[in-house]
Amino acid sequence: MIEFKRSVCSHDCPDTCGLLVGVENGRVVSVKGDPEHPFTRGAICVKVNHYPERVYSPLRVLHPLKRAGAKGEGKFERITWDQALDETVNQYRQIISESGGEAILPYSYAGTMGVVQFHAGHPFFHKLGASKLLRTICSAAAEAGFAASMGNIPTTDIETSVNSDLIIIWGSNTLVSNMHAWPFFLEARRNGASIVVIDPYKNRTAKEADRHLKLKPGTDAALALGMMHVIIKEELIDKEFIGRHTTGFEQLAGRAGDYPPPRVENITGVPAAEIEWLGREYAQARAPYIRTGWGPSRQIKGGMAMRTIALLPGLVGATHTKGGGIIRSTSAAFAFNMNAVMRDDLAPSGVRSINMVQLGQAMTAVDDPPVKALHVYHSNPAVVAPDSARVLTGLAREDLFVVVHEHLMTETAMYADIVLPSTTSLESTDLYRSYGHYYLQMASPVIEPVGETRSTLAIFNDLAARFAFTENCFSETEEERIRNLLNSDSPYLEGITLDNLKEGRPIRLNVPEDIFSNGLGTPSGKIEFYSQSMADQGLDPLPDGEPSIDGEGEGRFDLQLITPPRHQFLNSTFNEIEYLRNKAGKPIIIIHPEDAATRGIEEKMRVRVFNDRGECCLYAHLTEDTAPGVTVIEGLYWPRFMPNNRGVNQLTSQSLTDMGQSCAFHCNLVEVKPSSD
Numbered sequence: 001m002i003e004f005k006r007s008v009c010s011h012d013c014p015d016t017c018g019l020l021v022g023v024e025n026g027r028v029v030s031v032k033g034d035p036e037h038p039f040t041r042g043a044i045c046v047k048v049n050h051y052p053e054r055v056y057s058p059l060r061v062l063h064p065l066k067r068a069g070a071k072g073e074g075k076f077e078r079i080t081w082d083q084a085l086d087e088t089v090n091q092y093r094q095i096i097s098e099s100g101g102e103a104i105l106p107y108s109y110a111g112t113m114g115v116v117q118f119h120a121g122h123p124f125f126h127k128l129g130a131s132k133l134l135r136t137i138c139s140a141a142a143e144a145g146f147a148a149s150m151g152n153i154p155t156t157d158i159e160t161s162v163n164s165d166l167i168i169i170w171g172s173n174t175l176v177s178n179m180h181a182w183p184f185f186l187e188a189r190r191n192g193a194s195i196v197v198i199d200p201y202k203n204r205t206a207k208e209a210d211r212h213l214k215l216k217p218g219t220d221a222a223l224a225l226g227m228m229h230v231i232i233k234e235e236l237i238d239k240e241f242i243g244r245h246t247t248g249f250e251q252l253a254g255r256a257g258d259y260p261p262p263r264v265e266n267i268t269g270v271p272a273a274e275i276e277w278l279g280r281e282y283a284q285a286r287a288p289y290i291r292t293g294w295g296p297s298r299q300i301k302g303g304m305a306m307r308t309i310a311l312l313p314g315l316v317g318a319t320h321t322k323g324g325g326i327i328r329s330t331s332a333a334f335a336f337n338m339n340a341v342m343r344d345d346l347a348p349s350g351v352r353s354i355n356m357v358q359l360g361q362a363m364t365a366v367d368d369p370p371v372k373a374l375h376v377y378h379s380n381p382a383v384v385a386p387d388s389a390r391v392l393t394g395l396a397r398e399d400l401f402v403v404v405h406e407h408l409m410t411e412t413a414m415y416a417d418i419v420l421p422s423t424t425s426l427e428s429t430d431l432y433r434s435y436g437h438y439y440l441q442m443a444s445p446v447i448e449p450v451g452e453t454r455s456t457l458a459i460f461n462d463l464a465a466r467f468a469f470t471e472n473c474f475s476e477t478e479e480e481r482i483r484n485l486l487n488s489d490s491p492y493l494e495g496i497t498l499d500n501l502k503e504g505r506p507i508r509l510n511v512p513e514d515i516f517s518n519g520l521g522t523p524s525g526k527i528e529f530y531s532q533s534m535a536d537q538g539l540d541p542l543p544d545g546e547p548s549i550d551g552e553g554e555g556r557f558d559l560q561l562i563t564p565p566r567h568q569f570l571n572s573t574f575n576e577i578e579y580l581r582n583k584a585g586k587p588i589i590i591i592h593p594e595d596a597a598t599r600g601i602e603e604k605m606r607v608r609v610f611n612d613r614g615e616c617c618l619y620a621h622l623t624e625d626t627a628p629g630v631t632v633i634e635g636l637y638w639p640r641f642m643p644n645n646r647g648v649n650q651l652t653s654q655s656l657t658d659m660g661q662s663c664a665f666h667c668n669l670v671e672v673k674p675s676s677d
Contacts, residue, residue, distance in 0.1 A: 001024065002022045002023065002024045002029060002030070003022070003023050003024070004020040004021065004022050004023075005020070005021050005023055005446040005504075006018065006019070006020060006021075006034060006443070006504035006505065007019040007020075007021045007425065007426060007443045007446055007504075008114075008425070008430075008432040008441045008442075008443040009044070009048050009425075010112040010113055010114050010424075010425035010430065010432065010443075011047075011048070011110075011112075011113065011570050011573060012109075012110035012111075012113055012138075012570060012571060013045075013177065013178070013436075013570060014177075014178050014181075014329070014330075014434060014435045014436025014437075015039070015040055015178060015179065015180045015181075015434070015436050015437070016040075016113065016432055016433070016434035016435075016436065016437065016439070016441070017033060017034075017037065017040040017043075017044050017045075017048065017180070018033065018034030018036070018037030018040050018441065018506055019031055019032070019033065019034055019044065019048070020032050020033070020034050021426060021446045023446055023447060026447055026448060027052075027056075027447065028051070028052045028055050028056075028426060028446065028447055029052060030052065031044065031048055031049060031051040031052065032044060032049070036505070037439070037506050038159075038439065038506065038508070039158075039159065039180055039434075039436075039437040039439055039506075040180045041180070041183070043179070043180065045179055046567070046568065046580070046583070047568065047569070047570055047573075047574045047577075047580060050574075050577050050579055050580060051426070053576075053577045053578075053579065054407070054408075054424070054574070054576060054577060055424055055426060055447075055450065056450070057407075057408060057576045057577070059408040059409045059410075059576050060407060060408055060450065060451070061406050061407065061408060061409055061413065061419055061421040061422075061451075061453075062421055062450060062451025062452060062453065063078045063079075063421060063451060063452050064078070064079050064080065064081050064083065064084035064418070064419065064420055064421060064452065065077065065078060065079065065084075065416075065418070065419040065421075066079045066083070066084070066087070066417070066418055066419075067416065067417045067418075071395065071396045071397075071398065071402075071414075071415045072392075072395070072396060072414050072415050073414070074409065074414045076419065081452065081454075081462075084418050084420060085462055085463060085466060086466070087417075087418055088403050088418055088463065089463060089466040089467065091373065091401045091417075092104060092128070092373060095372045095373050095401070096128070096129070098372075099369035099370075099372055100129065100369055101128050101129025101130050101131075101348075101351075102129065102130065102131045102351060102352050102369055103131075103369040103370065103371060103372040103373065104125070104128060104130040104131065104371075104372070104373040104375065105130065105131045105133065105354060105362060105371045105373065105374050105375070106121055106125045106130055106131075106133050106375045106376075106377075107133060107356060107359065107374055107375065107376045107377075107379055107381055108121060108133070108135070108376065108377045108378045108379050109135055109137060109138070109356065109378055109379045109384075110138070110378065110379075110571075111377070111378030111379055111380075111573070112378055112425055112430070112456075113432060113433075114425060114428075114430025114431060114432055114443075115336065115341060115430065115431045115432070115433060115482075115485060116341060116429070116430045116431055116457060116478050116481045116482060116485075117378070117425075117428060117430050117455060117456045117457060117478075118378065119338075119341035119342060120341075120377075120455075120456040120457040120459075120460050121375070121377060121456065121460050122341065122342050122343060122344075123341075123342070123343035123346055123460075123464075123471070123473045123474065124460045124463060124464050124469075124474070125375070126342075126343055126344060126345075126346040126347035127343075127346040127347075127464070127467075127469055127471070127474075128467070129347070129348050129351060130351075130375075131351065131352050131353065131354050131371070132347065132351055132352070132353040132354070133353075133354060133355075133356050134353050134354065134355040134356060134661060135356055136355060136356065136357060136660055136661045136662045136663075137356050137357050137384075137385075137662065137663050138294065138662070138663075139294060139297070139329070139435075139662070140657075140660030140661060140662040141297040141298070141302040141303040141306065141657040141658070141659055141660035141661075141662035142292070142294055142296075142297035142302070142303075142306045142328060142329075142660070142662075143328075143329070143660060144303045144306075144659035144660035145297060145302065145303035145304060145305065145306030145307035145308075145310065145659050145660070146292075146306050146307065146310045146328045147521065147522075148303070148307045148522075148528065148531050148533065148534055148659070149307045149308075149310035149311050149314075149522070149527060149528055149529075149531070150310050150319075150326075150520050150521065150522065150527055150528075151520045151521020151522040152332055152521050153332050153515070153516075153520065153521035154330050154331075154332045154333035154438075154492075154511060154515050155325070155326055155327045155328050155329060155330065155515060156289065156319070156324075156325030156326055156327045156515055156516075157327070157330070157437070157438060157511070157513075157515065158181045158184055158291070158327055158436060158437060159184060159437070160289075160322065160323055160325070160513070161181075161184050161185060161188055161289045161291075161323065162184050162187045162188050162191070162323070163188070163191075163287055163322050163323025164188045164193050164285075164287045164288065164289035164323040164324060165188070165191075165192055165193045165194075165285050165286045165287055165288070165323070166193060166194055166196070166281060166282065166285035166287075166288040166289065167185050167188055167189075167193055167194070167195045167196070167288075167289045167290075167291065168196045168197075168198065168278075168282070168288065168289070168290045168291070169185075169195065169196070169197045169198070169199075169205060169209070169291045169293070170198045170199075170220070170290055170291065170292050170293065170296065170309055171198065171199060171220065171292060171293035171294065171295030171296040171297075172199075172205070172291055172292065172293025172294070172295065173199070173203040173204060173205050173206075173293070173564060173565065174205045174291065174293075175203075175204040175205045175208065175567075176203070176204055176205070176565050176566075176567045177293070177565050178291075178293075178436060180436070180437075181291065181436065182205075185291075188289075188323070189210075194210045194211065194281070195208075195209045195210050195211075196209060196210065196211045196212075196213065196278065196281075197209040197211070197212045197213070198212075198213045198215060198220070198223065199212070199213075199214070199215075199295065200214060200215060200216065200217045200295075200562055200626065200627070200630055200632070201214065201562075201590060201625050201626040201627075201630065201632050202214065202625035202626075203564065203625075204567065213270050213274055213278065214269065214270070214626075214627055215268040215269060215270050216267070216268055216269045216547070216560070216627065216629070216630065217299065217548070217560050217562050217630060217666055217667070218299040218300070218301065218305075218547045218548030218549070218560075218666070218667055219267050219268040219269070219545075219547045219548075220296035220299075220305040220308070220309060221296075221301065221304050221305045221307075221308040221309075221543055221544060221545045221546075222259060222264050222267040222268050222545030222546075222547065223264060223268050223270060223275065224305075224308040224309050224311070224312060224543070224545075225255070225256055225258075225259035225264065225308060225543055225545040226259050226260070226261050226263075226264030226268070226270075226275040226279070226545075227275065227278055227279035227282060227312065228252070228256040228259070228279070228311070228312070228315060228543075229256045229257065229259050229260055229261065229264075229279070230261065230275065230276050230279030230280060230283075231279050231280075231282070231283045231315050231316070232252075232253050232256050232257075232315070233257075234279075234280070234283075236279075236280065236283030236284060236316070237283070237315050237316065238315070238316050238317035240317075241314070241316075241317030241320070242314065242315065242317075245314065245317075245319075245320070245520075245526050245527060246314045246526050246527040246528070246529055247524050247526050247527070247528050247529065247530060248528060248529035248530025248531075248541075248542075249529055251529065251530040251541075251542055252311070252529035252530065252542060252543070255542045255543060255544075256543075258545075259545050261273075261275040261276050264545070267545065267547055269627055282312065282316065283315070283316050285316075285324075286321070286323075286324075287318065287321045287322060287323035287324035288313075288316065288318050288324050289318070289323060289324055289325055289326070289327075290309065290312065290313065290318075290325075290326040290327070291326075291327055292306065292309055292310075292326065292327065292328050295562070295564065295666060296309065297657070297660075297662065298657075298662070298663065298664060298665040298666040298667070299548035299657070299664050299666055299667045300548040300549065300550070300551075300655060300657060300658060300664045300667045301544070301546065301547070301548040301657070301658050302548070302657045302658065302659070302660075302662065302664065303657055303658045303659025303660050303662075304540070304543065304544050304658055304659065305548075306328070307531075307543060307659075308543035308544075308545070309326075310326060310328070311527065311529055311543065312326075313325060313326050313527075314527035314529065319516045319527070320514060320516060320517075322513075322514075325515075325516070327436075329435040329436075330434060330435055330436060330437060330438055331433065331434075331435045332521075333438055333492045333509050333511050333515075334433035334434075334440065334492070334493075334509070335488055335490035335492055335493065336433075336485040336486065336488055336490075336493070337484060337485055337486070337487045337488045338485075340473075340481060340484035340485050340487070341481055341484075341485065343471075343473055346471065354366065354371075355656065355661055356381075356385070357385075357386060357654055357656060357661070357662065357663040358654045358656075359381055359385045359391055359394070359654075360385065360386075360387045360388070360389075360390030360391040360393070360394055360654060361387075361390065361654055362394070363390075363391070363393075363394025363395070363397065363400065364390055364393055364394045371394075371400065372399065372400060372401065373400070373401040373402070373403070374394075374395075374400060374401070374402045374403070375402075375403045376402065376403065376404045376405070376412055376416075377404070377405035377406075377422070377456055378405070378456070379412070380410045380411060380412045380571075380572045380573075381395075381412055382395060382410070382411035382412040382414075382415065382639075383410070383411050383412070383572040383636055383638055383639065383647055383649065384571055384572050384636060384649065385649065386649050386652035386653055386654050386663055386665065387613050387614070387649070387650075387652060387653055387654045388614065388639075388647055388649040388650050388652075389613065389614040389650050390613075390654075391649075392415075395412070395415040396415065401417050402415055402416045402417050402418075403416060403417065403418045403419075403420065404416040404418070404419050404420070405419075405420045405421075405422045405456060405459060406419060406420070406421070406422055407421075407422055407423075407424055407453075408576050410572070410638070411638055411639055411640065411647075420454075420459055421451060421452055421453040421454070422453055422454065422455070422456060422459070423445075423449045423450075423453045423454060423455045423456075424450075424453075425443065426445065426446050426447060427445050427446075427447055427448070427449045427450065427453065427455075428445055428449075428455040428456075428457075428478070429442075429443065429444050429445060429455075429477075429478035429479065429482075430442070430443055430478065431482045431485060431501070438508055438509045438511050439506035439507065439508050439509070440493075440496060440501070440506065440507050440508075440509060441501070441504070441505070441506045441507070442482065442498075442501035442502060442504065443504065444502070444504065455478070457476075457477075457478055457481070460474075461474055461475060461476075479498060479502075482498055482501070483498045486498060491510055492509040492510050492511055493509065493510070494510055495510070496509075529542070529543075530542055539658075539659070548664065548667045549667070550653065550655075550664075550667050550668050550669040551655070552611070552612060552613070552653055552655070552669075553611050553612065553668070553669030553670070554669065556612075556669070557611050557669035557670050557671050558629070558669070558671065559591075559595060559629060559630070559631050559669065559670050559671060559672060560629060560630045560631065560668070560669060560670075561609070561630075561631045561632070561633065561651060561666075561668040561669070561670045562630070562631075562632055562633075562665075562666040562668075563632075563633050563634075563635055563636075563648055563649075563651075563652065563665055563666060563668075564632065564634055564666075565634065565635070566584055566634035566635055566636070566637075567584075567634075568580040568581070568583050568584040569584065569635070569636060569637070571636055572636045572638060575636075575637060575638040575641060581637075581641060584637070586618075586619045587618045587619065587633070587635070587637045587641070587642055587643075587648075588618055588619050588620070588621040588633075588634075589607060589609055589618045589619070589620055589621065589631055589632070589633050589672065590621050590623060590625060590626050590631060590632035590633070590634075591620055591621070591622060591623075591626070591631050591672060592622070592623070592624060592626050592627060592628045592629070592630070593622045593623070593624065594628045595628055595629065595631070595672070596620060596622045599672060599673060599674070600674055601620050601622070601672065601673075601674055602620070602622070603620060603621065603622050604619055604620065604621075605619065605620045605674055605675075606618075606619055606620075606643065606674070606675040607619070607620045607672050607673060607674055607675055608672070608673050608674070608675045608676075609631075609633070609651060609670050609671070609672050610651070610670060610671055610673075611651055611668065611669060611670045611671065613650060613651060613652070613653060614646065614650030614651060615646065615650055615651070616642060616643075616644065616646040616647060616648055616650050616651065617642065617643035617644045617646070617675050617677075618633065618642070618643070620672075631670065631672065633648050635647070635648045636648060636649070643675075644677070651668050651670055652664075652665050652668055653667075653668065655667070
């Protein structure tokens with residue numbers, strides 16, 4: 001008989017779905033959505049629907065392993081947990097004695113979004129004196145840009161968008177990466193709202209929208225300034241709101257005056273008439289709502305792009321209008337006692353920091369001391385990190401000791417000296433916040449750990465014990481950490497306890513209907529059209545619409561490349577499921593017919609995509625869904641499933657964004673030619 005148990009999707013998605021996991025004879029046999037979850041309402045994506053195939057994948061790592069061949073060859077021998085942990089500790093002790101703790105580098109990110117397991121290694125590496133990892137690869141530019149305009153605060157609830165009469169989805173393929181927002185947008189449409197998508201190509205969401213503005217990659221700030229030009233020139237602003245809730249309007253008006261629609265058309269490729277139309281529609285809407293994605297921020301000037309978009313509601317008073325506003329992320333409302341899991345106080349003063357975006361450089365060029373050990377968990381850097389040719393060169397170093405916690409034998413695990421088998425979210429306890437809604441949920445194991453797998457927290461507690469670390473954090477259980485996380489004075493968490501979370505149901509935070517009713521999070525407490533704090537950092541205090549450019553390829557490569565998500569994968573996750581790979585089909589590059597014709601490229605032809613950083617082979621798909629000069633590769637396929645075993649991140653750079661030190665994944669210049677092999 002199948003018993004259904006509540007759980008939570010642990011993956012890096014704003015929806016954080018409530019799940020009902022079917023268990024029979026101690027095995028997961030099905031996963032479906034929890035219809036009682038107020039936001040996700042019983043629906044799950046095609047990826048998680050196949051989760052049992054992930055738990056019981058032929059690639060699942062079930063026992064500790066030690067490398068028995070060349071790095072990357074994938075030859076391992078089974079060892080015991082004691083052997084694996086002792087080997088790790090002995091290697092770390094030797095490295096510390098020879099080069100100091102900074103020669104050890106942890107590398108982790110969002111393989112799980114559970115607050116406990118995500119941060120399980122932080123206290124250990126702080127105590128060890130290891131190099132600190134700047135975990136900025138994804139959202140840091142968006143966070144910094146948005147904060148410069150509105151502060152690091154919670155943003156408008158997606159559920160309120162049902163009251164909107166204009167929804168702008170800006171740089172988000174919502175049907176792929178935020179599918180549970182779509183029913184709320186559709187309800188607004190049934191009530192008369194229009195849905196407008198702004199994106200460089202006609203993705204799944206754009207095809208379902210009422211209107212699509214196809215802008216060139218890296219020109220989002222210019223488009224927003226063009227809208228502002230129209231709104232200000234035609235006096236469609238909310239003067240009372242501007243006077244009470246914003247600063248720097250006169251300076252902004254001067255800057256927006258430099259971006260008339262004809263100039264913005266030259267920058268963005270969006271016709272001037274479309275810019276004028278959208279500016280008027282936005283200003284004249286009763287309750288305009290903007291859903292920002294992460295696409296605009298994954299450019300060299302991504303922080304400025306997000307800062308500029310975030311100012312639009314301030315011109316028309318949308319933030320304080322029912323159904324209006326803007327959402328970037330809801331994360332700030334989950335104001336836990338993060339020191340309970342971070343323990344920054346354990347780190348020696350002056351320890352160096354290494355940005356995870358620049359992992360390839362760290363492993364091949366950093367000295368004094370060089371990185372001699374890499375400890376990877378909740379990530380697959382051989383696939384997801386930029387400039388992957390350089391990353392693989394680093395991973396292949398025989399003098400680099402690599403430890404990988406993993407569920408599966410990934411590309412990164414193939415380079416490990418020690419592989420430690422980890423539990424999935426269905427086999428461990430954790431607390432799940434969301435960055436797309438305001439519900440908090442705890443998940444307990446629905447099955448016993450498969451094989452000899454252990455949770456990330458258990459693994460780090462075991463390592464800490466071998467180092468004789470005595471702080472309480474190195475012996476805490478998951479539930480004890482959750483209780484400590486909830487020990488916060490945040491009004492949003494008031495009344496939420498471990499006991500009521502243990503029931504497994506989602507609990508809504510105590511957020512007001514108007515999330516901005518208590519003011520903004522900027523130094524002035526207002527929306528800052530002019531940012532003095534940016535000026536103090538030597539940055540332009542006003543929005544700047546100059547486009548992002550891949551400086552490494554400028555003048556030598558002619559095609560822009562963006563690398564958005566693919567429907568069947570989540571970053572590199574779910575490649576292990578054959579059904580999803582088959583549904584995804586061959587890896588393709590989307591290219592405009594004009595660009596294909598000048599290069600002798602035909603539909604379905606195998607092509608070579610390259611720049612100075614690397615190359616990969618894909619199959620051409622010719623379509624006007626993208627613009628001339630713009631190519632699109634939806635990823636991420638594991639390299640083993642790509643022609644020539646080379647992945648898309650061969651083409652992306654380690655350059656950091658203007659704000660937040662994030663990765664400019666969508667700012668690449670490439671060339672495409674027919675493949676000769």
